[in-house]
Amino acid sequence: MSAQSDVERLAAENAALQTRIQALTKENSRLKAPQTSPPLPDPSPLTAFTQVESLNNPEIARYSRQLLLPEVGVQGQLSLRNASVLVVGAGGLGSPCILYLAAMGVGKIGVIDHDTVEISNLQRQVIHSESRAGLSKARSARLAVHELNSDCHCIAYDLVFDYTVALSVAAEYDVVVDATDNVPTRYLVNDTCVLLGKPLVSASALKLDGQLTVYNYAGGPCYRCLFPVPPPPETVTNCSDGGVLGVVPGILGTLQALEVVKILTGVKAKEAPTLLLFSAFSSPTFRSIKIRGKQAHCAVCGTQPTITELQDYVAFCGSQPTDGPVHLNLLPAGDRITCADYHTLRQTGQPHLLVDVREPVQYDICRLPGSLHVPWRDFAQRVPDILAAREAVSHQPIYIICRLGNDSQEAVLHLRERGVVDAKDIVGGLLEWHQSVDPTFPAY
Numbered sequence: 001m002s003a004q005s006d007v008e009r010l011a012a013e014n015a016a017l018q019t020r021i022q023a024l025t026k027e028n029s030r031l032k033a034p035q036t037s038p039p040l041p042d043p044s045p046l047t048a049f050t051q052v053e054s055l056n057n058p059e060i061a062r063y064s065r066q067l068l069l070p071e072v073g074v075q076g077q078l079s080l081r082n083a084s085v086l087v088v089g090a091g092g093l094g095s096p097c098i099l100y101l102a103a104m105g106v107g108k109i110g111v112i113d114h115d116t117v118e119i120s121n122l123q124r125q126v127i128h129s130e131s132r133a134g135l136s137k138a139r140s141a142r143l144a145v146h147e148l149n150s151d152c153h154c155i156a157y158d159l160v161f162d163y164t165v166a167l168s169v170a171a172e173y174d175v176v177v178d179a180t181d182n183v184p185t186r187y188l189v190n191d192t193c194v195l196l197g198k199p200l201v202s203a204s205a206l207k208l209d210g211q212l213t214v215y216n217y218a219g220g221p222c223y224r225c226l227f228p229v230p231p232p233p234e235t236v237t238n239c240s241d242g243g244v245l246g247v248v249p250g251i252l253g254t255l256q257a258l259e260v261v262k263i264l265t266g267v268k269a270k271e272a273p274t275l276l277l278f279s280a281f282s283s284p285t286f287r288s289i290k291i292r293g294k295q296a297h298c299a300v301c302g303t304q305p306t307i308t309e310l311q312d313y314v315a316f317c318g319s320q321p322t323d324g325p326v327h328l329n330l331l332p333a334g335d336r337i338t339c340a341d342y343h344t345l346r347q348t349g350q351p352h353l354l355v356d357v358r359e360p361v362q363y364d365i366c367r368l369p370g371s372l373h374v375p376w377r378d379f380a381q382r383v384p385d386i387l388a389a390r391e392a393v394s395h396q397p398i399y400i401i402c403r404l405g406n407d408s409q410e411a412v413l414h415l416r417e418r419g420v421v422d423a424k425d426i427v428g429g430l431l432e433w434h435q436s437v438d439p440t441f442p443a444y
């Protein structure tokens with residue numbers, strides 16, 4: 001072979017090698033790239049839930065510690081096995097409730113929640129996990145149930161429990177647990193249970209306190225018998241505003257699971273209706289109060305009910321069934337400044353006074369440098385301090401900030417009433433500051 005053809009052959013081989021090296025380099029960088037975690041397995045589709053007449057050997061072994069209790073025994077365990085429970089809300093209360101119901105051997109559990117798992121949920125919503133952040137809470141709960149007790153027939157409804165679905169979903173279950181956090185849903189769940197004749201195990205938890213009651217059971221009252229009129233929306237606080245100690249809904253949700261067991265085993269029917277109050281840092285921690293019975297004039301369970309079908313609960317309660325941030329518009333746009341414009345103002349060094357009106361616990365979490373701290377609850381008394389501080393910056397404008405941009409508007413209105421005209425609130429507060437100006441600023 002000639003030297004010329006050798007050169008051509010080598011050049012061709014070289015080109016082929018170059019192509020191969022490029023392909024390998026590409027493959028290598030693909031392998032080195034961060035791997036996205038494989039999709040989580042969803043438990044395989046379930047067969048229909050069927051009732052049984054006796055426990056099988058694996059069930060006897062699994063539930064032996066409960067079977068040994070005379071209060072439960074084989075009959076009690078069979079009652080759990082053949083029962084179905086709907087848990088509305090897979091949050092702080094729903095998490096332990098669902099887990100214990102599944103662990104104790106309730107045959108069928110429905111979980112309805114429209115929300116997705118967030119990292120800030122995990123401090124109390126122990127049915128979820130970091131690896132399931134972003135997943136629907138209902139599906140995440142179902143995965144956890146499947147891991148804990150694969151015999152449990154768990155159905156996840158990734159839906160809002162509203163009047164369009166309430167009756168058809170709840171009709172499939174023996175007992176309903178209200179583990180939600182808002183007033184419209186509380187009335188909706190109650191009316192659904194009354195219309196369907198289902199017992200309702202209801203609880204709430206906020207800050208360090210909680211309460212629990214069983215409604216519409218054994219001739220007892222319903223929620224409307226006790227609370228015929230919803231509270232004014234502005235008096236209702238939720239966990240994202242007021243905070244909650246993780247274990248508090250944990251305790252109340254666990255007690256909800258206990259009440260379900262008492263209903264299913266028939267023990268509850270002998271008890272008078274009570275309201276259980278829990279206060280984590282008080283003594284006594286628990287108090288049980290006898291509550292009035294069923295009210296003849298109750299709009300839904302009374303002798304002549306006016307509510308015979310589900311209604312518009314948002315209109316009835318005057319509030320949305322959401323616990324997301326509520327942004328009020330109390331001031332005209334001209335009396336407000338956006339975070340972006342306030343940011344520019346700070347960057348260009350324009351003299352001004354920044355007043356932060358959040359609670360001290362929130363001010364301790366984070367703050368913008370140079371702010372004067374005057375909590376909204378002390379604001380009226382401390383206006384002279386604000387005016388004195390403003391003198392120190394040569395009577396320049398006042399900007400007021402809070403967490404969401406609601407109290408800051410109230411503060412501006414208050415200053416207007418006191419004759420201070422050049423005060424503005426910062427729209428959306430520090431949460432908006434985090435979202436639109438500085439992602440490194442803490443969000444809470």
Ligand SMILES: Nc1ncnc2c1ncn2[C@@H]1O[C@H](COP(=O)(O)OP(=O)(O)OP(=O)(O)O)[C@@H](O)[C@H]1O
Binds near residue numbers: 159161162
């Ligand atoms: N009408 C409804 N239908 C379905 N789920 C609901 C309804 N109302 C409330 N929920 C759910 O009930 C749960 C209440 O739990 P909790 O208050 O602990 O959680 P959260 O709303 O995630 O809390 P946070 O306020 O910290 O975000 C939430 O997961 C919420 O999505």
Ligand SMILES: [Zn+2]
Binds near residue numbers: 225298299300302
């Ligand atoms: Zn009633």
